[in-house]
Amino acid sequence: MSSTAGTTIKCKAAVCWGAGEPLKIEEVEVAPPQAHEVRIKILYTGICHTDEYTRSGKDPEGLFPVILGHEGGGVVESVGEGVTSVAVGDHVVPLYTAECRECKFCKSGKTNLCGKVRTTQGQGLMPDSTSRFKINGQSIHHFMGTSTFSQYTVVADVSVVAVNKSAPLEKVCLLGCGITTAWGAVVKQQGIKGSNVAVFGCGAIGLGVISTASVVGASRIIAVDTNPGKEAWAKKMGATEFVNPAKLPEGKRIQDYLVEITDGGLDFTFDATGNVHVMRAALEACHKGWGVSTVIGVAAAGQEISTRPFQLVTGRTWRGTAFGGVKGRTELPGLVEEYLQGKLKIDEYVTHHRKFAEINEGFHDMHAGDCIRCVVDMS
Ligand SMILES: NC(=O)C1=CN([C@@H]2O[C@H](COP(=O)(O)OP(=O)(O)OC[C@H]3O[C@@H](n4cnc5c(N)ncnc54)[C@H](OP(=O)(O)O)[C@@H]3O)[C@@H](O)[C@H]2O)C=CC1
Ligand SMILES: N[C@@H](CCC(=O)N[C@@H](CSC=O)C(=O)NCC(=O)O)C(=O)O
Ligand SMILES: [Zn+2]
Numbered sequence: 124m125s126s127t128a129g130t131t132i133k134c135k136a137a138v139c140w141g142a143g144e145p146l147k148i149e150e151v152e153v154a155p156p157q158a159h160e161v162r163i164k165i166l167y168t169g170i171c172h173t174d175e176y177t178r179s180g181k182d183p184e185g186l187f188p189v190i191l192g193h194e195g196g197g198v199v200e201s202v203g204e205g206v207t208s209v210a211v212g213d214h215v216v217p218l219y220t221a222e223c224r225e226c227k228f229c230k231s232g233k234t235n236l237c238g239k240v241r242t243t244q245g246q247g248l249m250p251d252s253t254s255r256f257k258i259n260g261q262s263i264h265h266f267m268g269t270s271t272f273s274q275y276t277v278v279a280d281v282s283v284v285a286v287n288k289s290a291p292l293e294k295v296c297l298l299g300c301g302i303t304t305a306w307g308a309v310v311k312q313q314g315i316k317g318s319n320v321a322v323f324g325c326g327a328i329g330l331g332v333i334s335t336a337s338v339v340g341a342s343r344i345i346a347v348d349t350n351p352g353k354e355a356w357a358k359k360m361g362a363t364e365f366v367n368p369a370k371l372p373e374g375k376r377i378q379d380y381l382v383e384i385t386d387g388g389l390d391f392t393f394d395a396t397g398n399v400h401v402m403r404a405a406l407e408a409c410h411k412g413w414g415v416s417t418v419i420g421v422a423a424a425g426q427e428i429s430t431r432p433f434q435l436v437t438g439r440t441w442r443g444t445a446f447g448g449v450k451g452r453t454e455l456p457g458l459v460e461e462y463l464q465g466k467l468k469i470d471e472y473v474t475h476h477r478k479f480a481e482i483n484e485g486f487h488d489m490h491a492g493d494c495i496r497c498v499v500d501m502s
């Protein structure tokens with residue numbers, strides 16, 4: 124039992140007080156975990172584009188004030204009544220996609236989208252519809268059920284997984300979102316081995332898709348990005364070709380170009396940009412009769428996808444994935460082992476490091492074009 128168990132902890136958290144505002148480091152009170160909750164000392168967190176998406180005000184579910192962050196790694200400080208899945212001192216990764224193993228979704232065997240805490244999570248609250256965070260008596264919203272931009276956070280016990288203590292948390296924190304999403308987006312689909320694949324967007328997510336497609340044995344991997352600096356990155360991760368849509372002859376659409384160079388289109392495409400026009404291009408670059416396009420990118424409020432229904436009538440499939448279809452409590456420990464055995468890349472994605480006080484600079488890094496992932500030291 125830790126000396127702080129059962130008490131309210133005062134610590135620092137990066138709070139976003141309103142849409143579009145920079146984060147402000149504040150002293151926050153973190154209440155003890157209630158039944159089936161876990162309080163975690165967060166040691167490291169990545170910054171994901173989805174944090175920026177919500178900070179910017181583009182997220183229709185965005186609520187303020189809020190403590191963002193969902194790519195964390197930490198140590199369990201205390202647990203509430205009834206918690207059996209993790210214990211004090213465990214090294215853990217919070218999960219924005221819970222896994223209760225009891226709800227209709229979990230039991231279906233068809234999806235990783237657990238329904239147990241999703242409603243309150245979307246309201247920025249714990250499952251009992253209250254917040255564990257307060258500043259001068261004012262409640263602060265949780266984010267994605269994780270809020271890893273706080274030195275201490277509270278999560279539901281279905282939203283956290285213990286991992287091998289020998290794994291460095293400053294690396295495996297990235298399994299909380301980006302790398303796992305990319306990995307799952309590929310391995311949860313049959314038939315990628317020997318197929319041709321196009322990946323739109325070469326940030327952490329797209330690069331992770333490229334890397335996994337390469338490991339799985341895709342025969343041709345075409346990386347598509349408007350940032351020429353991403354060509355070297357894509358090839359390092361296993362892309363066989365790189366296409367910059369901005370460099371095509373005037374009037375040539377990327378989907379038409381890709382269909383031409385692949386004898387009718389791709390077997391599999393992935394959007395990792397969040398741009399709805401790119402999503403359309405990714406679908407339309409698929410081969411007639413069997414091509415499958417996966418939407419991974421998150422699009423801003425009000426954005427909608429469109430294509431001619433004929434694209435689907437003629438056998439292309441449009442699908443999407445959240446957290447790569449991965450069931451975090453069941454599958455993350457195995458991914459950590461794969462990393463420790465050198466079979467899963469993580470270190471390669473960490474291009475930037477920031478101290479907690481510099482977290483806003485970490486957000487700026489993300490926009491600079493040369494940042495794949497920035498990891499923040501929360502100490
Ligand atoms: N579904 C899920 O579970 C998850 C979804 N996401 C989402 O995935 C998306 C990708 O995330 P991340 O990799 O971190 O993002 P990044 O912004 O790092 O990567 C996107 C890349 O796409 C490039 N790009 C921008 N416009 C185009 C275009 N028109 N055509 C081709 N490439 C383009 C960007 O170039 P430039 O650098 O010049 O802008 C950048 O290199 C985000 O929308 C994020 O919110 C993230 C995690 C999980
Ligand atoms: N809140 C947004 C949607 C945001 C979204 O799509 N989130 C992804 C994860 S993105 C991680 O970086 C996700 O898993 N969604 C599934 C879910 O249950 O939230 C909106 O309302 O548009
Ligand atoms: Zn994310």
Ligand SMILES: [Zn+2]
Pocket residue numbers: 221222223224225226227228229230236237238239
């Ligand atoms: Zn469930």
